[in-house]
Amino acid sequence: MKIQQLSIFAENKPGHIAAPCRLLAEQGVDIRALALADTQKFGILRLIVSDATKATRVLEAAGHVVKTTEVIAIAVPDQPGGLAQVLATLGGTSVSIEYMYAFPFGRDGKAVLIFRFDDPDAAIKALQSKGVPVLAGDLILKG
Amino acid sequence: MTPGDPKPVFHPASAPDFVPLPLLRKLQLDRLRAIVSHAYERVELFGQRLEDRNLAPARIQSLDDVSRLPFTTKADLRDTYPFGLFASPLKDVVRVHASSGTTGKPIVVAYTKADVDVWTSVMVRSFAACGLHEGDIIQNAYGYGLFTGGLGMHYGGEGIGATVIPISGGNTDRQIMVLKDFGVTAICCTPTYFLHLVDRAAQLGVDMRTLPLRVGVFGAEPWTQSMRRHIENATDIQAFDIYGLSEIIGPGVAVECPQHEGLHIFEDHFYPEVVDPETGRVLPDGQEGELVLTTLSKWAMPMIRYRTRDITAILPGACPCGRTLRRMRRIGRRSDDMLIVRGVNVYPSQIEAVLLEVEGTLPHYQLILTREHGLDQLEAQVEVTPQVFSDRVGVLEALSEKLVDTIERVVGIRIKVTLVEPQTIQRSEGKAKRVIDKRGQS
Numbered sequence: 001m002k003i004q005q006l007s008i009f010a011e012n013k014p015g016h017i018a019a020p021c022r023l024l025a026e027q028g029v030d031i032r033a034l035a036l037a038d039t040q041k042f043g044i045l046r047l048i049v050s051d052a053t054k055a056t057r058v059l060e061a062a063g064h065v066v067k068t069t070e071v072i073a074i075a076v077p078d079q080p081g082g083l084a085q086v087l088a089t090l091g092g093t094s095v096s097i098e099y100m101y102a103f104p105f106g107r108d109g110k111a112v113l114i115f116r117f118d119d120p121d122a123a124i125k126a127l128q129s130k131g132v133p134v135l136a137g138d139l140i141l142k143g
Numbered sequence: 144m145t146p147g148d149p150k151p152v153f154h155p156a157s158a159p160d161f162v163p164l165p166l167l168r169k170l171q172l173d174r175l176r177a178i179v180s181h182a183y184e185r186v187e188l189f190g191q192r193l194e195d196r197n198l199a200p201a202r203i204q205s206l207d208d209v210s211r212l213p214f215t216t217k218a219d220l221r222d223t224y225p226f227g228l229f230a231s232p233l234k235d236v237v238r239v240h241a242s243s244g245t246t247g248k249p250i251v252v253a254y255t256k257a258d259v260d261v262w263t264s265v266m267v268r269s270f271a272a273c274g275l276h277e278g279d280i281i282q283n284a285y286g287y288g289l290f291t292g293g294l295g296m297h298y299g300g301e302g303i304g305a306t307v308i309p310i311s312g313g314n315t316d317r318q319i320m321v322l323k324d325f326g327v328t329a330i331c332c333t334p335t336y337f338l339h340l341v342d343r344a345a346q347l348g349v350d351m352r353t354l355p356l357r358v359g360v361f362g363a364e365p366w367t368q369s370m371r372r373h374i375e376n377a378t379d380i381q382a383f384d385i386y387g388l389s390e391i392i393g394p395g396v397a398v399e400c401p402q403h404e405g406l407h408i409f410e411d412h413f414y415p416e417v418v419d420p421e422t423g424r425v426l427p428d429g430q431e432g433e434l435v436l437t438t439l440s441k442w443a444m445p446m447i448r449y450r451t452r453d454i455t456a457i458l459p460g461a462c463p464c465g466r467t468l469r470r471m472r473r474i475g476r477r478s479d480d481m482l483i484v485r486g487v488n489v490y491p492s493q494i495e496a497v498l499l500e501v502e503g504t505l506p507h508y509q510l511i512l513t514r515e516h517g518l519d520q521l522e523a524q525v526e527v528t529p530q531v532f533s534d535r536v537g538v539l540e541a542l543s544e545k546l547v548d549t550i551e552r553v554v555g556i557r558i559k560v561t562l563v564e565p566q567t568i569q570r571s572e573g574k575a576k577r578v579i580d581k582r583g584q585s
Contacts, residue, residue, distance in 0.1 A: 007534035009527045011564050037536045041543070042562050044534060063566035065532045098535055116534065 002070040002120055003137040004052040009065050010036075010043040017045055023062055029055045032140055033114060035101035046101070048114065050141055070120045073103060073135040074127065075110035082111065089130040095123040103140065112140070154271035156264070156303065159411055160466040167467055168206060170411055174439035176203050179212070182445040185230035188219060189447060209414060209437060210425045214448045220250040220390065229253050231443040241289040242389040242488060249289070252389050253443035259298070261440050265395035265409045266299020272400045272407065272466075273358050273383040275329055277304035280355075282322060284332035284340075285363070285486075286312040291393030292363050292486065296331045299395065305329070312336065315343045326355050333486040334361040334370055334382070338517025341377050351378040360385050362394055363486040365474045367583075371403075384473050390449055391436050397471060405458045405470030412440050415471065416448070417457055420478040428457040433478050434471065452479045482512065482578065484519045487556045491577050494523055497549045501542070502531050509568045512580045519582065522559040523550070526568055 010016040017036065024031060030050040037044045049055045052068065059066045076082040090097070096118050103112035112135065117123035124134055162170070180200040182189040192213040193200070202208070220228060229236065237256050241249040254262065275281070281300040285292030293311060300307035310321055312332070318340055321327065330337065337359055344351055359374065362385035374382045386406050387394035396413050397406035408415045413436050417426045420433040434451045454477060458470040482489045491510055499505045507526040512519060523546070531542055539562060546560045 005534070007532075009532055009539075009562070009564055011567075016564070039536055039540065042539065044536060044539070046534060063564075065527050065529050065565050067529070067532050067534050069534045 001072065001124055001134050001136065003048060003073055003114070003140055005069050005071040005114070005116070006047045006049065006052060006055055006059070007067045007069065008045050008047070008059060010045050012038060012041060012043055017043070020045065020059055020062070020064060023058055024049065024055055027054065027058045029058070033101070033103045035099075035114075037099070048103075048140065069116060072115045072117065072120055072123060072127075073112055073137070073140050074115060075108075075112050075133060075135055078109050078111040083113065086113075086127075086132055089132055090123075090126060093122075093126040095119060095126050154276055154303070156267045157271045157466075160268060160272070160407065160409075160468055162411070162467055164467050167411060171414055171439060172206055174411075175206065175209065175414060175437065176200065178437075178439055178441070178445045179203055179447065181442065182230055182447055186228055186445070188223060188228065189215075189445075206414070209416065209448065212437075212448050214423065214435065214450050215446055216450050217250065217390070217452075220252075221248060224248050225251040226253070228444055230445055231255050236443050238294075240291045240294075240389055240393065242291070250390065252291075254441075255443045258392070258441050258443050261412055262295060262392050262395060263298040263302045265392070265412060266295055267302040268409065269385055269395050269398040270299050270303045270305070270329075270360070272398050273329070273360055273385075274381070274401060275300075275303055275305060275358060279303075279305040279328045279358075280308065280326055281305045282308045282310055282318070282325070282327045282330045284310055284312055284318055284330060284336065285394075290486075291387070291389045292331075295387070295393035295395060296360070300331075315340060316347070319344050319347060319349055322351075322356060323349055323354060328355050329358040329360065330356060330380075331360045333363050334359075334366040334374065335364065335485065335514065335517050335519055337361060337374060338370070340517075341374070342516050351380075356380055358383065360398075362386060364483040365476065367475075368473075386471075386474065388451060388453075391438055391446055391451075392441060396436065400462060400464040400466060402462055402464050404462065405472050407462065407466050407468040407470050410468050412438065414439055415457065415469065417455065417471075418450075420452075420454070428469070429459045431456040431472075434474075452477045452481060454478055480578065482510070482521070482580070484512065484521045484556060484558075487554065489521065489554050489556070493554050494550060497546065497553055498523075498525065501545055501549055502528065504528060504530055506531075507565075507568045508577070510578045512578070512582050514582045520559065521556070522561060524561050524563045524568060526565050527562050528565070 033048040035046045056066050076086050098116040100113055100115045103114055127134055183193050183200050235255050236253045238254040239251055241251045283296045285296050287293030297307055357380055359380050359382045371382045383399045385394050385398045387396040397408040399406050416435040417432040418435050426432045434453045434455050436449050438446045453474045455471045455474055480491055506528045509524045511522045543560045551557045
């Protein structure tokens with residue numbers, strides 16, 4: 001259910017995103033989803049990759065600080081109100097979303113969103129009890 | 144005598160500056176013997192150190208015997224924080240000041256009424272040497288408060304009979320308004336702050352050369368001959384270097400005369416030596432080394448052979464101005480790693496202590512000093528470690544804010560903190576170069 005997301009610190013300067021991406025490409029690691037959080041001073045590159053263990057090893061060997069966090073993929077109907085409905089089901093629970101981003105490849109008329117919850121296990125439970133399907137990690141990683 | 148009188152005039156307050164040398168040396172010896180006895184009897188640390196050397200104050204027979212006395216260092220002030228080096232009961236202490244130490248705690252200094260009078264007298268003599276007199280209007284832009292700069296200058300200005308504007312530091316536009324509207328003839332501040340005022344005045348369309356301002360008394364940080372030329376060309380004022388430090392008394396330890404060939408030390412109150420910073424051996428006049436000062440007439444907190452960490456040399460020969468007081472070359476650098484940023488003493492160890500406290504482990508860091516619009520800027524570049532890194536923006540932003548706030552609490556100034564990628568700070572032999580001072584380049 002839970003998917004490993006890698007985050008790396010990147011200074012807000014030209015070329016600082018390209019280097020880690022090139023590194024992964026050289027090692028045959030596929031980037032499945034990517035989001036960049038940027039502030040005036042720095043950025044955080046968040047990645048979902050085909051092989052998190054290998055990617056971590058490669059990035060750390062190159063001197064990057066890598067943080068692994070667990071995120072959840074949820075499929076929402078690819079139509080107006082699809083996301084709002086999912087968010088509404090979380091409304092009555094105590095789980096909170098730290099951040100989220102869209103997964104580029106939708107499937108079967110659904111859009112896939114990546115959620116970073118403060119407590120992923122509680123979030124999965126809450127979502128399932130409301131009948132919101134949480135996608136298996138394999139579906140995302142293998143494509 | 145009128146305000147704006149350009150000619151330096153002999154001021155009666157300057158009389159002690161011209162005392163014949165034999166008389167000055169005798170005065171120094173008498174005062175030295177009295178102050179060593181006082182320190183020996185009243186301050187445990189000094190008493191202990193003299194006893195350890197089997198050195199009774201009575202054995203101080205000549206000024207050369209000063210070199211037999213033990214040194215005092217900033218660490219001694221830190222270790223005896225807050226009042227451990229006071230030589231007078233608190234009821235006789237009329238004032239305390241404090242300046243930042245090498246770690247979190249400040250160092251505290253004390254004055255009796257007589258000490259404040261001595262301080263005022265050396266500041267009056269300093270202003271007199273800079274050509275100030277009754278009728279001058281002095282804008283005192285040194286910070287008022289625990290820092291000695293503000294009140295030291297203030298008492299000196301009132302003492303010489305000038306009108307003192309206690310504007311304190313900051314609020315540049317207001318400084319320029321007052322400078323213009325009050326007919327200010329002299330200004331006291333750090334040289335870098337004055338450069339900032341000059342730039343800002345130009346932006347506001349105020350030409351400093353058209354103002355009555357004729358004298359600047361600049362200190363609290365090292366500055367250079369090229370800064371003097373820049374200041375004097377841009378403003379048509381005469382810029383004087385003044386030297387002092389809280390541990391000794393504050394500003395007024397030494398000052399330039401209109402010859403601008405070194406700073407005359409007020410030797411009748413502060414006995415100077417220059418020593419080899421490594422061995423502590425006393426060096427002859429003319430040789431460069433660390434300035435060591437002994438206070439000859441400070442009762443609340445005498446300092447015996449205080450290691451200033453400032454590198455200078457005593458200039459041989461007499462000054463054409465006629466003062467018999469020896470001169471020291473202007474301070475260009477220090478023997479320790481202390482930085483002076485906008486007049487505030489900053490030690491890399493203070494910043495290191497904050498990083499360790501806030502982050503739990505010590506990250507690689509580098510301090511970068513620059514000068515923007517004449518104002519010192521200090522930036523700490525801190526490598527992100529796995530321990531503090533987070534996938535959430537807010538966590539990292541909170542971290543850098545906490546670093547800025549804690550550094551401000553410890554050091555007293557707000558600096559810029561930038562998080563940088565790991566392995567980006569240059570290391571030589573495994574150790575990062577801690578300080579990069581780019582101020583000379585701008």
